[in-house]
């Protein structure tokens with residue numbers, strides 16, 4: 001019989017364990033290629049230097065358009081290039097429609113719409129789209145409501161008397177008022193302290209939460225570690241505080257509910273919930289209502305306002321583009337009224353500026369992660385059940401092939417020799433397929449009405465003596481510009 005010393009036993013177990021971990025972390029032959037995973041940590045070391053966007057761009061250069069990484073207990077497949085993304089969603093979409101059960105998508109217990117899967121997602125995406133349309137989404141009467149909000153916003157800019165100001169907070173509140181007028185049936189004043197508090201919390205959530213960061217893939221046990229080394233407790237706390245807002249709104253709506261007077265989305269949901277109360281396994285529950293209200297508040301606020309902040313930043317840095325945009329508005333609309341959606345076909349340069357801001361602003365560089373629910377093959381690679389798919393919208397928006405000199409802000413790339421708009425469909429900023437952004441029509445309307453009105457009335461400049469705002473971004477849930485001040489000077 002073999003006699004083992006403790007040291008020999010220790011060495012044997014350690015080598016055995018590492019061999020098992022190494023074999024387990026090896027990439028099967030038919031998976032997309034990628035960086036070599038290390039035992040225990042997989043490929044975390046390849047993405048953890050703080051700049052996920054750059055890390056993914058570098059890995060693509062080495063491993064090609066479709067590559068895979070081992071992160072936590074998952075294989076993550078990153079898909080680059082607009083054609084690949086569209087083709088994958090069109091041809092394999094049904095096998096990757098769900099969201100993965102990763103930490104950041106489970107913060108709401110996977111309720112709501114962006115984090116939901118299966119029947120819950122299907123029923124509530126359809127319900128939300130129908131009801132939002134009934135209350136005006138994308139319709140003419142909603143346009144007038146947005147224009148009223150734009151007027152209030154433009155007037156509030158006057159209050160700053162051309163002094164340096166960071167516009168982020170009031171743009172956030174103003175944009176939020178549009179979606180909230182449909183969801184909760186009212187708007188908030190820009191100095192309403194309670195709403196400002198929630199908008200501020202939302203901003204913190206968007207900046208601190210990284211859809212693609214290390215925290216996203218950590219096995220849940222790591223999020224419970226005392227001392228909060230990964231910031232998970234802080235996030236839980238911020239999210240719980242923001243949730244108070246939605247819970248209170250729902251409570252108030254229930255107290256004043258009148259079946260004959262359905263004023264907004266929450267009323268419509270409560271009505272549906274009451275009609276289906278005896279249904280077995282109904283998905284129309286209080287928890288889902290709170291989650292959807294939270295989703296519409298968050299997705300409907302930060303995204304559009306961040307795009308406007310990027311657009312103003314690029315217009316400050318490129319004054320000749322701002323002046324050309326202004327001139328087109330003056331020629332077509334004049335000064336006496338605000339631009340409206342009927343003017344859009346006659347303002348191709350303004351539209352080109354907006355497309356270019358969506359492109360270079362790159363505010364959602366990766367679609368919300370998808371989850372493979374059935375094995376499939378694409379371009380000769382295996383996409384195994386249980387893998388997470390990252391669609392790199394960044395790769396589509398920064399493609400040198402489609403957008404030469406892609407680092408430059410150049411709206412003319414969308415204008416042909418006759419001054420007409422072209423190639424707008426190449427902007428994949430809202431993603432594609434069945435999970436395409438639910439608020440795309442609202443966002444496009446807001447971007448057009450706000451940006452054209454702002455440039456019609458005001459000239460946006462850097463504060464005297466200050467450098468131009470930086471084009472560097474911060475990647476949280478969205479990619480936001482670093483804070484900057486500007487002066488809004490009333491045009492005569």
Ligand code: HEM
Pocket residue numbers: 113114115125179295296299300301303304307363364366367368369393429430431432434435436437438439440442443
């Ligand atoms: C410029 C503004 C916006 C941009 C660039 C944008 C972009 C996106 C992107 C890239 C996705 C991920 C789609 C995917 O997973 O493939 C998304 C999802 C979503 N967006 Fe937007 N969005 C914007 C504005 C809005 C607005 C105003 C709303 C709300 C009212 C909204 C509501 C949503 C919802 C609910 C989803 C989840 C869809 C689902 O999972 O079925 N978004 N958006």
